[in-house]
Amino acid sequence: MAEAAIIDSLKKARIEELLEQGKRLDGRAFDEFREISIETGAIPKANGSARVKIGDTEVVCGVKIQPDRPFPDSGDKGVFICTAEMLPLSHPSVETGPPGPHVIELARVVDRGIRESHMIDVSQLVIKENKSVVGVFADNVVVDYDGNLFDACSFAATAALLSTKSPKWEFKDDAPALVEGSEADLPVGTIPVSVTMVRIGQHILVDPNADEWQCKDARVTITTNSDGNICAMQKGGHDGFTLEQIKECGKTSARIGAEIRKKFDGISAGSDAEQ
Amino acid sequence: MDVRRRYVIPGDTITSGPYRPEQNVTLVGDKKIVSTAVGVSEIYDNTVKVIPLAGKYIPKINDLVVGKVITHTSLSWELDINSCYVGFLPATDVFGRDFSAHADELATKLKTGDLVAARIANFDRTRDPLVTISDRDLGKIDSGELVEIAPGRVPRLIGKRGTMIQTIETATDSIITIGQNGRVVVACDDAEGLLKAKKAIRMVNSMAHSTNLTEKVREMLESGNDAPREAATERREDDKE
Numbered sequence: 001m002a003e004a005a006i007i008d009s010l011k012k013a014r015i016e017e018l019l020e021q022g023k024r025l026d027g028r029a030f031d032e033f034r035e036i037s038i039e040t041g042a043i044p045k046a047n048g049s050a051r052v053k054i055g056d057t058e059v060v061c062g063v064k065i066q067p068d069r070p071f072p073d074s075g076d077k078g079v080f081i082c083t084a085e086m087l088p089l090s091h092p093s094v095e096t097g098p099p100g101p102h103v104i105e106l107a108r109v110v111d112r113g114i115r116e117s118h119m120i121d122v123s124q125l126v127i128k129e130n131k132s133v134v135g136v137f138a139d140n141v142v143v144d145y146d147g148n149l150f151d152a153c154s155f156a157a158t159a160a161l162l163s164t165k166s167p168k169w170e171f172k173d174d175a176p177a178l179v180e181g182s183e184a185d186l187p188v189g190t191i192p193v194s195v196t197m198v199r200i201g202q203h204i205l206v207d208p209n210a211d212e213w214q215c216k217d218a219r220v221t222i223t224t225n226s227d228g229n230i231c232a233m234q235k236g237g238h239d240g241f242t243l244e245q246i247k248e249c250g251k252t253s254a255r256i257g258a259e260i261r262k263k264f265d266g267i268s269a270g271s272d273a274e275q
Numbered sequence: 276m277d278v279r280r281r282y283v284i285p286g287d288t289i290t291s292g293p294y295r296p297e298q299n300v301t302l303v304g305d306k307k308i309v310s311t312a313v314g315v316s317e318i319y320d321n322t323v324k325v326i327p328l329a330g331k332y333i334p335k336i337n338d339l340v341v342g343k344v345i346t347h348t349s350l351s352w353e354l355d356i357n358s359c360y361v362g363f364l365p366a367t368d369v370f371g372r373d374f375s376a377h378a379d380e381l382a383t384k385l386k387t388g389d390l391v392a393a394r395i396a397n398f399d400r401t402r403d404p405l406v407t408i409s410d411r412d413l414g415k416i417d418s419g420e421l422v423e424i425a426p427g428r429v430p431r432l433i434g435k436r437g438t439m440i441q442t443i444e445t446a447t448d449s450i451i452t453i454g455q456n457g458r459v460v461v462a463c464d465d466a467e468g469l470l471k472a473k474k475a476i477r478m479v480n481s482m483a484h485s486t487n488l489t490e491k492v493r494e495m496l497e498s499g500n501d502a503p504r505e506a507a508t509e510r511r512e513d514d515k516e
Contacts, residue, residue: 006387006388008388008390008421009386009390010390010416010418010420011420
């Protein structure tokens with residue numbers, strides 16, 4: 001897993017030295033994202049899909065819609081599940097096989113960000129209460145790794161969901177039956193945007209690349225909704241943040257999240273646009 | 276007359292003349308010399324070889340490599356040498372013959388992420404290569420910046436009789452350590468010089484197949500930015516005083 005890649009001590013020292021001078025290795029400001037490109041309709045056969053690039057990090061997400069059984073404790077809600085996977089071609093340290101703890105965490109953080117923002121109103125995805133509901137599966141695949149997979153996967157899943165055309169089912173003869181020729185957008189309420197920050201020494205950096213990721217003392221991923229409210233947060237790394245730093249990170253995520261959210265404007269089902 | 280240099284893919288017959296097969300070629304039957312890699316075939320004197328366009332580093336005894344410490348056991352370090360093999364650096368090489376696995380802690384000398392200039396001491400493809408740092412100019416690298424290039428481009432970076440690397444070193448006042456595994460460490464007191472040297476190395480890496488490359492690199496190095504270099508020289512002279 002790319003998390004295990006080791007940065008050489010010379011580069012680490014250089015990154016830390018530059019941070020003290022208020023600079024980053026690639027010349028960005030501390031709160032500046034790399035260039036983000038969002039392209040929808042990347043997988044023609046999927047119900048919705050997107051390809052997102054943040055600098056050299058690249059993620060493809062496909063959305064599959066199919067009838068499913070509801071969870072036993074929530075028969076009046078549809079199912080939404082977001083997964084993530086890293087391809088061996090994404091980084092030399094990634095091997096085939098079951099996902100490691102970092103990839104499992106990646107999927108869960110992305111899933112939580114979208115779920116807790118209530119982007120998709122799952123109560124509208126019921127075919128027959130307690131019997132059959134619509135399942136929405138967003139599967140992220142990391143094609144190229146250069147740090148900050150949390151945000152790349154989150155943007156890809158969000159864009160793919162926005163571009164999704166969902167088929168319709170009706171409950172007939174104790175089973176869901178497809179209603180031919182009727183498709184609709186997913187019931188989307190808000191647009192979640194996650195912003196990942198790392199702390200290296202006393203400096204907080206937004207959108208760390210792979211090298212900065214290796215130097216981090218701690219990291220935090222904060223997801224905000226369209227109203228600018230924080231709806232999910234995940235902290236990682238071997239060290240912590242002070243209360244002041246976390247407050248600052250919250251403000252940064254809302255401010256930068258609002259800018260990034262504009263990139264999702266105009267994405268709707270059937271639009272094959274590059275933003 | 277055989278074509279001296281041409282692009283080949285695995286399986287291409289390079290020649291059936293009386294030549295000695297060297298790297299990335301194999302003898303099929305009695306005469307046919309066939310490529311085993313994608314690259315440029317070269318017939319020189321009485322030898323035939325293929326310079327691969329891409330690929331990992333395959334260790335060769337006596338090669339100088341720049342390794343990165345991945346981990347260590349109680350008896351040895353493991354080095355990432357940009358290869359499909361892991362470099363194996365025994366603790367006795369650093370601590371000497373009276374090394375004791377109980378008393379000596381390996382992490383005190385080399386820790387994860389440290390870069391070392393090492394030499395391949397032994398390798399036969401059946402076991403991981405044994406590397407050594409007990410020689411002049413070998414050991415931990417404390418300063419400079421690491422630039423990675425394709426291992427196949429290393430001869431191009433050195434140039435014929437070292438012309439290319441000398442050009443870069445003189446023009447930028449830097450000291451460049453080139454590992455045969457494609458890892459290059461550039462040390463330079465002057466930030467401008469460092470940037471230029473790195474740019475030149477990357478230029479060689481991306482333009483390795485063009486002719487007259489040394490001249491192009493020299494032109495790039497000399498274009499316009501002489502002032503900072505002079506300033507740097509002055510500074511060093513001031514330091515001496």
